[in-house]
Amino acid sequence: MTDRALAVVRAGALTTVQDLGRPGHAHLGVPRSGALDAPAAALVNRLVGNSPEAAVLETTLNGCAVRTRSTLTVAVGGAPCAVTVDGRPAPWGAALRVPGGALLDIGPARSGVRSYLAVSGGVAVEPVLGSRSTDLLSGLGPAPLADATVLPLGPPPRAHARVDVVPHPAPPTELVLRVTLGPRDDWFTTAAVRTFTTRAYTVSTASNRIGLRTEGPALERAVPGELPSEGMVLGAVQVPPDGRPVVFLADHPTTGGYPVIAVVHAADLPATAQAAPGTPVRFVAVRRRG
Incomplete structure (x- = not known):
């Protein structure tokens, strides 16, 4: 089994795999899907050096926790939240190296609703109609994450992003x-x-x-x-x-x-x-x- 993978320890209320979605299939009755906060997903992908098309994890309200199988570059953005690695505080909204075997915990949203986790190489579940996105209405794509799910990752990018941190807009008060x-x-x-x-x-x-x-x-x-x-x-x-x-x-x-x-x-x-x-x-x- 490849060491380029994440093992889900705590799936959270609703954590799904999302990318740019599958637009262009409405005539077949297939929704667009994709990350709800597309700019946030794009920012965390940029931080880890991924292409904009790479799949990320979208959490809802109470985050999730995953264990790495190898050393990875990750970034968490979207809704502000506490991030820890093996219980130690780690930065939110910035690129972070996580050693193999470590527990990466994305805490509950302090404001907003959805946080995004990008991992170098992207989540490499099998695409459906050109997208890895989970679609809750049609059931296309991977099922929402469950405890003990193992997520394969793609090959790491050749070059790291040229930025270590980027501005993230605050969740709306109105x-x-x-x-x-x-x-x-x-x-x-x-x-x-x-x-x-x-x-x-x-x-x-x-x-x-x-x-x-x-x-x-x-x-x-x-x-x-x-x-x-x-x-x-x-x-x-x-x-x-x-x-x-x-x-x-x-x-x-x-x-x-x-x-x-x-x-x-x-x-x-x-x-x-x-x-x-x-x-x-x-x-x-x-x-x-x-």
Whole structure:
């Protein structure tokens, strides 16, 4: 068995393998998937000298712990958290050499939700449709990590990164999401559209990789009934029967029958990965469709 591997000691609440995802397969019913906080995943890959396509581990809330089988360069970023090696404090947000046989522990998020662990060479599980990402909705890719899982690693990069530390943005204290209204904003009353773009919501505890659910004022429909199922895109803001907006994230379904009142701008989506339950949310309309 190769010594280029990680053994999972503590899987955490939800730890998955993620990379850039598998875009371009929506016509087959396959979601995009990939790291929810793509900039954070890219930063830790850069720190260990990996290519942007290398797979990383994405933790949720309470981190994870792994044991190395050889000396590795690693980096932890995303949600700030305590990092230890064999119980000794280690840097977060910086490249770190971990000796073979050591226990690397990524602690609970101090703020935000998702931390990212990059390892030199990347996590080398078998790709599916060109990606190693775990997709919680379709079940494609590797299963979420479980205790005692062994993860193979790719060959180490030829050269280490030229930086030892890079700036990481702080998790949001308020989530401000710019949206383009439509395509189904006309299915809601004028008052509901005004409510959507002026009133505050909060992140719900029911949020996950499929969608960021919100709590707040319900949006009143102007058109009764439901739509035939139609295509859904990353960032679509769908409004289910309870009237509370749901922002579709990386593992979202590719079709749906509830009306989409708006679409979040792509540049604002990474922050949703780090918005903890209770975080205030504001939707800001910046332009209309057409």
